[in-house]
Amino acid sequence: MMVNLFSVFDPSTSIMNLSLNWLSTMIGLLIIPSGFWIIPSRHMIMWNMINLKLHQEFKTLLGFNSINKGSSFIFISLFSLIMFNNFLGLFPYIFTSTSHLVLTLSLALPLWMTFMLFGWINNTQYMFAHLVPQGTPPILMPFMVCIESISNLIRPGTLAVRLAANMIAGHLLLTLLSNTGPMVNSIMLMMLLITQILLLILESAVAIIQSYVFAILSTLYSSEVN
Template sequence: MMTNLFSIFDPTTNLFFFSLNWLSMSLGFIFLPYYFWLLPNRLLILFNNINMKLHNEFKLLLNYNMNKGSTFIFISLFIMILFNNFLGLFPYIFTSTSHLTLTLSISLPLWLSFMMFGWMNNSQHMFIHMIPQGTPMILTPFMVLIETISNLIRPGTLAVRLTANMIAGHLLLTLLSNNGSNIPNLFIMILLMIQILLLILEFAVSIIQSYVIAILTLLYSSEVN
């Protein structure tokens, strides 16, 4: 039972040793032709509004005068994760963000680039972050150790947070749907309503998790400046 249940997250459809399930990440490109044939359209207006709202919010957390345009890196990260989260809600579409292969490959290079930039250009600033202001001298070694460990596990926590949230909702939907054939017809409508409510919740979780990953990555980058 558990093998069949977790197999929904297993990219096993292969062609010439290439996983076809990962091609689901490219399904977002089917929306691009709207931009070329009809301007302005509703999708483009919505996309621009989201971009501007995120840009105005992200630049408050960055030193925008010194890093102009850097907010669009995190906006692109938000939109990419959001697209993949949404695509995973459709039937028979592989959820790429439910795998550490994707989430860790996003968080680890970003974290490494922030750390390398910070230690190479703002070493004194990075050392200051190791010891919070007002820390007693006797606790200084422990605080340095704790801050070092917290910095090292940041890419893992970012990756696991997104993966766990995507897997949890999909597993719950799968468990409930598997029991549909074993319950009386009277409770089918109740099960259907619960599934719809869970799907709405997963829709909200997809947006929230994309925003959380983008915000945390932005905060990690702002610490090295």
Template sequence: MNNLFSIFDPSTNLLNLSLNWLSTLIGLMFIPYSFWFFPNRLFFFWNFIIIKLHKEFKNLLGNSNLNNGSTFIFISLFSFIFFNNFLGLFPYIFTSTSHLNISLSLSLSLWLSFMIYGWLNNTQHMFIHLIPQGTPSILMPFMVLIETISNIIRPGTLAVRLTANMIAGHLLLTLLSSSSNNLPNYLLIILIFIQILLLTLESAVAIIQAYVITVLSTLYSSEVN
């Protein structure tokens, strides 16, 4: 089991510096396309995605956040997670989002900022949110406890969801590829076809997980206003 999970360890280093984590910056290589004087197809495609995300996040955040640029924070979060998830599918590129170091840092920093802002500026609303409407008086202490626990574990659930989904697909691909050494040719062709299907599924998972994490963060932000 240690050898199986060692593929996720950042073991490549030079002068005791872990170079695998530099893969988190590879997505920045795609940004200069937006500064071209004559935009290309990649710029139009990415700009189309950003506009769609902006409209959807604006609806999720509500009317109180229409003009303060809050959607661009979540668009940047989506872009960062999407690039790291998708580029991690290429050979010899380290998937940083498969580690809790990255995913928990993102989710915990967002959650803390939401909580600090909500409790300092909308204290009464935050207290009201702990007790759902229509709760019987005898159940109010229990509901406060349940809502508090569910609120505290939110950054952990966001981080574990992203990390687990990234690890699961990579592990499955690794297990299948490691079992191909002694297979006959006709089974090897079937295995390659299955791995292509799994790689397609992982590409969809990379996009979906970036979208899910961003939407949940947007919903958590809308609750503190």
């Protein structure tokens, strides 16, 4: 029996008190067909096109410095990992790991901390100058420093909460609608099924959009410290 509304997101599968739910974080690699790796199949061609498009976008944001060579592949891998986990959460009885702040913060916090350390160690003057936007009146400079510092500190939190909240919201809506199924007549049940299918399509779009947003914002934060 469900204790509360959010208990559907709790890890429940375990053997000898060892939770197996978090294995779904890496299980996306197992569902890729072997032909994807062996021959230039349609899956491989489509995935290569997506990767090339992402690489071009990330390369534009990161710039063309020699320091940034290969950096786009980190964000492409991040996009792939989040998208796989978002999609796996749409299948029944599979644990949605991206709806937990433990995972999203584990992705956002090390990235943000690395960017900050790199920026403050290598580009200290630029990081200080970045705290005061160009054209700020002298009387507002102390306030702008405080505002920019706070907005910079909450970046990993906003990245993590945005991803987790968007994944939770759709799943909660699907759960609430499905719980009303046994209490409605056949006509309402058909409408409920159509609504559930439409919401599932919307959640599929959200799974891609949120992984892209997470990766693109991480790229923007990275480009600011160079």
